Amino acid sequence: MGVALAALVTSSGAALAMDDMWSLQFGPRDGAGSAVSERQRLKELERNPAPGYPTLSPANVAATQRGIARYTRIVEAGGWGTIPEALVKPGEQHSAVAALRSRLIVSGELRADAAGGETLDGTVVEALKAYQATNGLTPNGRLDKPTLAALNVSAEDRLKQLKVNLKRITELAAVVKSQSKYVVVNIPAAQVEAVALNKVISRHTGVVGKPDRATPILRSSITEMNFNPIWRLPPTVIQKDLIPQGREMQARGENVLIKTGIEAYSNGKKVDPATINWSGAAVKSYAYRQPPGKDNPLGFVKINFANSDSVYMHDSPSEGLFGSNFRAASSGCIRVHNVERLAYWLLGQNSGWDQERVEKMKETGERLDVKLAAPVPLHFVYISAWATEDGTVHFRRDLYNRDGVAQIATSY
Template sequence: MNGFKSTTRRGFLRASGAAGALAATAGAAAAQSSIMEILQSSERGNWDDQFDAAGTRVSRVANTRVPILSQETAFHVEGAIGDYQRIVAAGGWPRVNATKALKVGVQDNSVRELRRRLIVSGDLPRNAGDSATFDTFLDGALKRFQARHGMTADGVVGNYTLAALNVSAPVRLGQLETNLVRLRSMSGYLGDRYVMVNIPAASIEAVENDRVALRHKAIVGKTDRQTPILSSRIHEVILNPYWTAPKSIIRKDIIPLMRQDPTYLTRNKIRLFDGQGNEVPPEAVNWSTEEAVELRFRQDPGLINAMSSTKINFHNPHAVYMHDTPQQSLFGKFMRFESSGCVRVHNIQELTLWLLESTPGWDRRQLEQVVESGVNTEIPIEVQVPVYFVYISAWASEDRLVHFRDDIYNRDGVDALQLSSTAL
């Protein structure tokens, strides 16, 4: 996904944002002078100058137990905004004009640009030099940059990484300011225990006593079937659930599939029922029309069930929920926007056990036995757990670490932040 390919002129213009206009106004010499001011500034002394090419800085990017939805995170964002205001005032960072993939061993003038770019953003120490050779120190810095942008830290400047590097400092500053408003609105008391789904990060935090107890990768909605922002309370876990297809999936997915393959429903153990609860054989339906939308499509429990082993329920007007999936390979992808609005959870058993801690009779052994049995089992949660679906595309943590994510649903108001539409 990070492999290099040519980017359209429109994509580059969108990725560069306000930085291009700023550079054109200030002139190349002034821009270079401003960059050097940043590199030599004593105010950057708190930034981590200790560099380890082996990658310890990469592991530190996610090594925090501070919840994203917290006053502490909002405080760190306020500090990051101050840092980025100074960067913008000094002229921002240089554009990386790569025409090929950059990685260890490559010699090119664009490597110098990359080096300067990462120094200004604090990913590379200011004493890292100006070599045109891509060395292991630059590799470690780039991996750190990729990690805090939610990318696979492979140390290669491919198309997506290049687009992220060339989002201008003014645009990133605006992204931080936009998200600070969101964080402040959610930084009050959210519960002693709660679950947070961060949509643009495609990730989940289970928080207990103001500290992150668990983190999970998630798969959230596609751009045309977006996961909604909501607040609710998790009241039920269902093991070996039945899956009932929503009308949108029946219309957009299942009917076209049945027109191509009349055995699709039978192979996937999906049965049809009319309004009176009577089972309807698939061959009795006219699939050249949309009459099937009026039927109920229910998939039996099992390994191929769309929710696999588990469904996590909470009341909401969008009819969405959290669930397991038989497509575990999707969690290995960088861009995890694959669902029809519901949220798929990686390692869902761990989250389920955490949710059931206050519900008597449920431990890991009991849970595994019920899942193995294949019997549909509904478990009311003794103490309901608040759940929040939020849209936080930028935040900051300890050590001046600033995190950015693709504005996948284009809610931040700047096209250059929707990298997936220009770079992939």
């Protein structure tokens, strides 16, 4: 979930949600410069993915089996070589480009007759973009650090991922086959799909749990929506984030509750923040909550479903991470980009609810809880390799190291 003991400031002085602040150095970053317009275009691609095919489509079972057969042939033929460490932009020359050409020919993004030298030319750039798109990477056409790491995951490990995930897809596809409408959160992809009649109605960029605060795999049903909700801090956030930050700020003569607008309660009574000793034992017994407002980390809507892990889906007041490629930065809950569209789709069966009314709830800040007319099935899944009916094979980071593959497949 999005943790925002907001209050702390960036170098520019702007308020920044805690989750975003703590994740600024979390995961690889491409330091290469580019035009502002190009960076913005790539950020928009991250924020607004194309609908594509449902990850759990029953057709993906046979497609993934075909993908396994294809990768078995690749492995039997010797797999692919390692690309030397290099950072190469389109148009630049580097000896690593020759190895890149060979690598993309083996995996099928580049034609076998695509001869060429050591320049990252247009043909290779387009092939590299295609590779990046099917591997959950920003399609910038550069040989950057995340792309290099993904390319250097061995063919044997990619085959293993496909085999492990075939079991997951087969089980889940059988479940959703009978569901005319459902929502999927694919954790390794950090994306949310709204699916009806085996078609993706909308696909949303998400922010998922950090590896040390993993989003759980679960199956439930969405039953309720809280507009402009109160954020009740879960135990993990209190213990790992709020209390340590409270101690640090108290040592500097500051108060984390005053700074963030979070309130502490003891036996139902509000505690004066000035009286709290963050190094004492009492702080662990308090309940903490943040009222609705522009700094509330749940944003304007929280989507509820029964589960034993105290997780939920929600909006976010901070858009920053939605435009990033690496989005494992929450404490387990799922932040959803363009959540208005998902909320409208979920509430579509409710009399009196339309897109305009959902958007008005965001504008007015009105506090309201709404039950769905009918529960919508929800699946939090861990699918890091699969194929779709068009023959495309997809791979994602083994984010939580659950596929039994080399570390390089988890850390790019």
